[in-house]
Amino acid sequence: MYGVLAVIILAIGFVLFQGLNNAALYYRNADEAIHDKASLGTRRFRVQGTVQRDVNQVGQEVDFTIQFPTDRPASAANTIHVKHQGDPPDLFQPGLPVVLEGHWSTDGSFFASDRILVKHSADYKASNPDHVASNAP
Amino acid sequence: MSAALGSAGIILGFVASLGGIATLAVGLARGRKRLLVAGRTYVWLVAAGAVVTFAAMEYALLSHDFSVAFVANNSSRHTPFPFNVATLWSALEGSIILWATVLSGYLVVTALKFRSRATDPLVGWATLTMLAVSLFFFGLMLPNIGPADPFKATGFAIPPGFDGPGPNALLQNHILMAFHPPMLYLGYVGFTVPFAFAIAALVTGRLGEGWLLETRRWTLFAWGFLSIGIVLGAWWSYEVLGWGGAWAWDPVENASFLPWLTGTAYLHSVMVQERRGMLRVWNLTLLCATFALTILGTFLTRSGVLDSVHAFTESGIGVWVLSFFAVIVLVTIGLIGWRGDRLRAPGRIDSPLSREGAFLFNNLFFAVFAFAVLLGTVWPLIVEAVNGERLSVGRPWFDFFGMVLGLGLLLLMAVAPVLPWRKTTTETLAKRLQWPAWTGVTAIVFAVLVHARGLAPLAAFGLGGFAAGAAVRQVALATRRQGWRGLVGRTNGGMIVHLGVVVLVVGYIASTTFQTSREVRLTPNQTITIEGHTLQYLGSESDSNATRTSVGARIRVDGGKTYAPQLRRFPNNAQAIGTPSVRTGLVDDVYLSLLTAPDDSNAVNLRIIIEPLAVWMWIGGAVIAFGTLLAAWPGRRRDPTDPVSAPVRTERLRDEPERPLAGVD
Numbered sequence: 001m002y003g004v005l006a007v008i009i010l011a012i013g014f015v016l017f018q019g020l021n022n023a024a025l026y027y028r029n030a031d032e033a034i035h036d037k038a039s040l041g042t043r044r045f046r047v048q049g050t051v052q053r054d055v056n057q058v059g060q061e062v063d064f065t066i067q068f069p070t071d072r073p074a075s076a077a078n079t080i081h082v083k084h085q086g087d088p089p090d091l092f093q094p095g096l097p098v099v100l101e102g103h104w105s106t107d108g109s110f111f112a113s114d115r116i117l118v119k120h121s122a123d124y125k126a127s128n129p130d131h132v133a134s135n136a137p
Numbered sequence: 138m139s140a141a142l143g144s145a146g147i148i149l150g151f152v153a154s155l156g157g158i159a160t161l162a163v164g165l166a167r168g169r170k171r172l173l174v175a176g177r178t179y180v181w182l183v184a185a186g187a188v189v190t191f192a193a194m195e196y197a198l199l200s201h202d203f204s205v206a207f208v209a210n211n212s213s214r215h216t217p218f219p220f221n222v223a224t225l226w227s228a229l230e231g232s233i234i235l236w237a238t239v240l241s242g243y244l245v246v247t248a249l250k251f252r253s254r255a256t257d258p259l260v261g262w263a264t265l266t267m268l269a270v271s272l273f274f275f276g277l278m279l280p281n282i283g284p285a286d287p288f289k290a291t292g293f294a295i296p297p298g299f300d301g302p303g304p305n306a307l308l309q310n311h312i313l314m315a316f317h318p319p320m321l322y323l324g325y326v327g328f329t330v331p332f333a334f335a336i337a338a339l340v341t342g343r344l345g346e347g348w349l350l351e352t353r354r355w356t357l358f359a360w361g362f363l364s365i366g367i368v369l370g371a372w373w374s375y376e377v378l379g380w381g382g383a384w385a386w387d388p389v390e391n392a393s394f395l396p397w398l399t400g401t402a403y404l405h406s407v408m409v410q411e412r413r414g415m416l417r418v419w420n421l422t423l424l425c426a427t428f429a430l431t432i433l434g435t436f437l438t439r440s441g442v443l444d445s446v447h448a449f450t451e452s453g454i455g456v457w458v459l460s461f462f463a464v465i466v467l468v469t470i471g472l473i474g475w476r477g478d479r480l481r482a483p484g485r486i487d488s489p490l491s492r493e494g495a496f497l498f499n500n501l502f503f504a505v506f507a508f509a510v511l512l513g514t515v516w517p518l519i520v521e522a523v524n525g526e527r528l529s530v531g532r533p534w535f536d537f538f539g540m541v542l543g544l545g546l547l548l549l550m551a552v553a554p555v556l557p558w559r560k561t562t563t564e565t566l567a568k569r570l571q572w573p574a575w576t577g578v579t580a581i582v583f584a585v586l587v588h589a590r591g592l593a594p595l596a597a598f599g600l601g602g603f604a605a606g607a608a609v610r611q612v613a614l615a616t617r618r619q620g621w622r623g624l625v626g627r628t629n630g631g632m633i634v635h636l637g638v639v640v641l642v643v644g645y646i647a648s649t650t651f652q653t654s655r656e657v658r659l660t661p662n663q664t665i666t667i668e669g670h671t672l673q674y675l676g677s678e679s680d681s682n683a684t685r686t687s688v689g690a691r692i693r694v695d696g697g698k699t700y701a702p703q704l705r706r707f708p709n710n711a712q713a714i715g716t717p718s719v720r721t722g723l724v725d726d727v728y729l730s731l732l733t734a735p736d737d738s739n740a741v742n743l744r745i746i747i748e749p750l751a752v753w754m755w756i757g758g759a760v761i762a763f764g765t766l767l768a769a770w771p772g773r774r775r776d777p778t779d780p781v782s783a784p785v786r787t788e789r790l791r792d793e794p795e796r797p798l799a800g801v802d
Contacts, residue, residue, distance in 0.1 A: 023530050023534035025529050027529055
């Protein structure tokens with residue numbers, strides 16, 4: 001009786017764990033995403049950075065770069081070229097801290113994004129320079 | 138001046154809580170009735186402390202007393218009056234004041250309600266437990282000691298003409314902000330009363346059904362306020378955030394949803410205990426879990442831990458609240474373990490095809506739902522604490538459980554109300570479910586006719602119609618028998634709540650699944666048509682006052698009224714805040730959100746979302762509130778509850794209508 005119960009609980013636990021692992025999206029700052037490019041492969045993850053002054057909209061695609069951290073000069077180690085499919089969200093503009101959802105392109109030359117979350121500059125949460133809290137899309 | 142007064146209020150509340158606890162503890166330990174009566178009077182001092190603190194902070198806010206850091210950081214001379222009042226709960230320290238004030242209100246009402254029984258140890262222990270909770274919240278605010286001292290001095294001389302930044306722009310953008318937090322807190326804090334009685338029952342060993350009956354209506358009110366608070370929060374997010382949705386499985390939303398889930402499970406399973414004396418441990422666990430989850434919610438939303446587990450150690454309040462949460466969990470588990478032998482149930486469930494069997498499934502679903510939401514919310518925190526990896530659990534996780542368990546719960550809502558207690562035959566069940574089933578089929582046919590597609594939404598509409606049919610059947614039978622009294626009482630009021638839930642769920646599914654969203658660029662006088670709605674861009678507008686500057690686009694909807702979605706800038710915030718404008722209708726909402734300010738040729742980018750049935754989410758919320766009121770409506774005068782644990786007599790359970798009606802079906 002208890003054996004059966006234990007097996008059922010273990011099975012449910014396993015399913016939940018698998019589900020969580022699939023539903024979980026890793027979170028990287030732009031410099032970390034570049035550093036971990038090899039291990040990330042084309043896995044989907046979230047990356048945060050600040051939109052730079054080179055936003056180009058071409059049809060359904062928006063081309064721009066993001067940088068993190070921004071207190072150092074832009075370099076290959078902290079700047080990512082992004083190609084975003086779809087319309088950018090409200091108030092999308094250079095200087096905006098954003099969290100992008102997507103993956104590295106197969107050759108690793110750009111980040112293919114399909115979702116942009118804008119950080120609301122002030123909210124309830126304590127500020128933490130290391131982490132841009134995402135809010136509702 | 139207000140700072141000194143407010144700090145005095147906090148110290149009064151803290152000391153009075155402490156004095157009350159000490160007096161009651163000695164009285165309970167030595168059995169001195171005089172001390173039990175005396176201990177109760179401390180409740181008034183606690184309330185006086187809370188009122189003084191609350192009034193002092195409101196006075197500081199309204200008189201722009203910038204020598205108080207909280208005022209200087211969160212208020213401004215230009216904040217309009219209602220928002221200035223609401224500023225109290227727009228940041229951490231003030232929200233603790235609100236919590237302590239609401240709690241002291243519940244303390245006073247409890248003391249009044251049980252004034253004739255002040256010497257009853259059950260009431261004594263319950264009061265002591267509530268005072269301990271109040272001690273904790275006043276302790277958080279203690280001047281110079283607590284991590285949330287609301288009257289901390291600004292720390293610099295205030296130059297003449299100084300003005301604060303005002304509350305967070307998102308929070309001063311909609312009047313719902315004045316109502317959503319107080320409602321939510323009335324719910325959160327309200328669960329302290331049944332929790333305190335549960336602890337008192339465990340300590341005194343009076344674990345019969347007496348304490349359940351005493352706290353039944355308190356739990357119902359707390360649950361009702363929590364439901365209203367959650368729906369108002371969703372409404373605020375819909376009206377303000379500009380993405381056209383009401384619910385995003387944001388950790389802050391989950392924090393309020395978790396106690397709602399366990400509280401709802403409790404409201405159902407408690408009936409099994411009242412009726413059959415079963416599930417005692419489970420009910421105590423659910424109730425204590427509900428209270429503990431309100432504290433965990435406070436921890437999640439107020440400690441900064443959601444930003445990063447590393448922020449948690451920086452803000453002092455997290456450690457306090459998490460420790461308090463740990464104490465609650467340990468005390469509860471310890472007490473239940475200690476009283477384990479007295480908690481054995483006298484009966485067992487005869488058949489899964491019975492009312493109690495259905496409640497058991499209901500509890501299983503709610504418990505799994507709560508566990509899944511809790512896991513999804515805290516999983517990123519656990520992972521980051523363990524290996525430093527940052528991740529987030531996305532919507533698919535929550536949506537999956539919401540869909541599967543939501544459908545299961547709708548099915549139970551249809552079947553459970555027609556099930557009798559103990560057991561039934563499939564023939565009776567089929568007979569009673571006949572016309573609720575027809576309403577379900579009608580709902581599906583109607584949905585297909587208006588072009589709703591997709592398996593899950595159609596299943597939800599069908600089961601929703603099924604559940605609504607069962608609820609209406611119950612109320613119809615009860616009113617036929619009892620007249621207007623067939624609408625009140627727990628069972629009948631509960632059916633109205635079920636109707637509200639069905640309406641809300643249908644509104645949510647329709648507005649999220651079948652919405653049409655378009656982003657368009659409009660030049661003045663251009664007209665476009667979307668989903669049968671004609672929108673004409675009349676031109677831009679702008680205005681500015683001391684609090685904000687705004688630009689907007691005037692859009693005429695369907696040739697009638699003009700709506701003006703805006704972009705607003707507040708002086709304290711470089712980023713513009715979108716202010717959507719919504720044409721609300723019974724069939725669909727036209728949700729207009731301005732994406733860019735008018736350019737040189739006065740053209741604007743506009744997001745238009747057509748959301749079918751969105752307004753029914755709020756109507757459903759109102760029906761839930763109304764149903765809760767009906768459920769709590771006092772029936773015929775009930776017997777005073779026996780102070781000792783006694784089996785429940787059947788005449789007390791008169792809300793059960795099926796038995797006398799067995800011949801009708």
